[in-house]
Amino acid sequence: MGEPIREDRVLVLGGGIAGLVAAWELHRAGVAVELLEARDRVGGRLWTSDEYGPFPVELGAEFIHGDRVITWRFLRMFGLRAIDDPSQDRRFVGANGRILPSGELSRPVGEAIFAPLSQAAEAWFASGEPDTDLATALRWWASRQGITITPELWELWETLAAIGWSADLAEIGAAGEVEATYEGDGWRNWRIAEGQQALARRIAEELGSVIRLGSAVSRVEWGNEGVRVWASDGEHRGRWAIVALPLGVLQAGTIEFVPELPEPLREAIDRLLPGRSLKMVVEFTYDPWGPEIGCLFVTTPHGIWERPGLGFAASEPVFSLLTGGRDAARLGALPPEQAVREVVQALGAVLGQELTGRVRRAQVIDWTRDPWCRGGYSVVPPGGAGLRARFGQPIGDRLVFAGEHTSVVRPSTVHGAIESGLRAAEQIRALRSATAAGA
Numbered sequence: 230m231g232e233p234i235r236e237d238r239v240l241v242l243g244g245g246i247a248g249l250v251a252a253w254e255l256h257r258a259g260v261a262v263e264l265l266e267a268r269d270r271v272g273g274r275l276w277t278s279d280e281y282g283p284f285p286v287e288l289g290a291e292f293i294h295g296d297r298v299i300t301w302r303f304l305r306m307f308g309l310r311a312i313d314d315p316s317q318d319r320r321f322v323g324a325n326g327r328i329l330p331s332g333e334l335s336r337p338v339g340e341a342i343f344a345p346l347s348q349a350a351e352a353w354f355a356s357g358e359p360d361t362d363l364a365t366a367l368r369w370w371a372s373r374q375g376i377t378i379t380p381e382l383w384e385l386w387e388t389l390a391a392i393g394w395s396a397d398l399a400e401i402g403a404a405g406e407v408e409a410t411y412e413g414d415g416w417r418n419w420r421i422a423e424g425q426q427a428l429a430r431r432i433a434e435e436l437g438s439v440i441r442l443g444s445a446v447s448r449v450e451w452g453n454e455g456v457r458v459w460a461s462d463g464e465h466r467g468r469w470a471i472v473a474l475p476l477g478v479l480q481a482g483t484i485e486f487v488p489e490l491p492e493p494l495r496e497a498i499d500r501l502l503p504g505r506s507l508k509m510v511v512e513f514t515y516d517p518w519g520p521e522i523g524c525l526f527v528t529t530p531h532g533i534w535e536r537p538g539l540g541f542a543a544s545e546p547v548f549s550l551l552t553g554g555r556d557a558a559r560l561g562a563l564p565p566e567q568a569v570r571e572v573v574q575a576l577g578a579v580l581g582q583e584l585t586g587r588v589r590r591a592q593v594i595d596w597t598r599d600p601w602c603r604g605g606y607s608v609v610p611p612g613g614a615g616l617r618a619r620f621g622q623p624i625g626d627r628l629v630f631a632g633e634h635t636s637v638v639r640p641s642t643v644h645g646a647i648e649s650g651l652r653a654a655e656q657i658r659a660l661r662s663a664t665a666a667g668a
């Protein structure tokens with residue numbers, strides 16, 4: 230590695246919530262930190278627009294999932310407020326030109342609409358059969374229960390996979406689903422009143438000049454002496470580095486590690502799926518759905534329409550669609566105007582209204598094509614249980630990994646990413662202590 234690295238500094242690669250939390254935790258303990266972020270903003274998949282009305286519109290993560298997750302501690306520390314999401318009590322499904330309460334469609338398998346997916350995965354896992362995908366597990370589980378899967382119910386399950394996993398049912402491994410227990414997270418969904426990105430911004434304010442924006446990492450050289458990182462703004466050196474970059478970015482191979490990462494970790498990076506997510510924000514010229522609908526699951530494309538102003542008593546007719554899996558990939562390949570036209574037409578068909586000429590403005594956020602994300606949220610494929618855990622140990626006492634994809638129990642969430650940042654900071658502390666003891 231050439232000259233010895235004297236700086237007792239920790240480099241944090243990536244300024245999403247995982248990297249920010251890791252940097253903040255070390256910084257407040259008096260450790261020298263430098264955070265390198267490729268974009269001109271912090272937050273990564275926490276990205277909020279305030280351009281649509283007196284309420285935040287989430288272009289990335291939308292909700293706090295659960296009343297007991299670690300995000301609450303951070304909201305309190307940074308003086309942010311949460312609003313119980315009213316849409317979860319008024320969930321509807323729009324399919325085949327009709328709208329019905331979601332519980333009605335899923336009644337044959339119970340009104341908790343997500344439950345069959347985890348029940349099928351658990352039952353398959355318990356059967357001792359080799360791991361399979363969630364589509365196979367669901368069909369097997371339903372036939373054992375004597376449940377007839379109607380085409381509408383199947384389409385709803387595909388929708389849940391698209392929004393809950395950013396994948397298709399056939400891509401999701403049953404055993405990986407069993408690993409992600411989300412145990413103790415509690416219930417219900419909340420919005421952050423100031424927007425998800427406000428959390429990232431507040432943390433960044435405390436970090437101040439520790440953060441380097443517009444610093445796109447391309448090479449990480451690591452060895453006994455420390456870590457050297459080449460980024461678009463030059464070379465950075467530290468004794469250790471926390472790699473808090475998205476799985477999709479690591480998988481794309483645009484960042485060279487020298488020497489290469491150990492084989493088990495490379496295998497995890499290659500085999501885990503980064504998922505595919507696309508969001509669309511549409512402001513209509515009038516309110517196409519009445520006050521009774523909180524949110525609307527749709528199957529063309531597989532996704533969910535939300536009303537970001539709900540809970541803020543705002544009347545602006547602003548709606549957002551989250552879609553995932555193959556539909557996100559297909560829509561992302563279209564020119565944005567065509568993608569908007571297609572989903573607005575499909576929504577109009579469900580609502581029985583002609584909406585095409587009723588769009589005031591629209592925005593497409595394709596996370597899969599975003600060069601600093603390259604995915605939605607990570608997914609364990611069939612046979613992939615145990616892959617996430619490989620990110621849990623420091624590599625060569627120099628590199629530590631953080632990010633939603635490194636959380637075994639709470640992946641694909643903001644709170645899982647926060648926990649991973651805290652875990653990474655703790656690992657760095659242990660490495661520093663070991664170095665000090667050995668000195």
Ligand SMILES: Cc1cc2nc3c(=O)[nH]c(=O)nc-3n(C[C@H](O)[C@H](O)[C@H](O)COP(=O)(O)OP(=O)(O)OC[C@H]3O[C@@H](n4cnc5c(N)ncnc54)[C@H](O)[C@@H]3O)c2cc1C
Nearest residue numbers: 243245246247267273274290291292446601632633642643
């Ligand atoms: C559409 C969508 C909806 C979601 N909804 C929810 C939800 O409702 N609730 C929930 O809990 N979770 C949700 N999630 C998941 C949640 O957003 C993520 O789990 C979490 O934000 C991931 O944080 P992270 O720090 O691991 O990754 P990221 O936020 O992706 O941070 C990684 C950072 O690395 C930076 N970076 C990338 N490449 C480089 C490079 N070469 N050099 C330097 N920096 C680089 C990126 O710009 C980014 O800032 C959603 C995600 C998406 C995409």
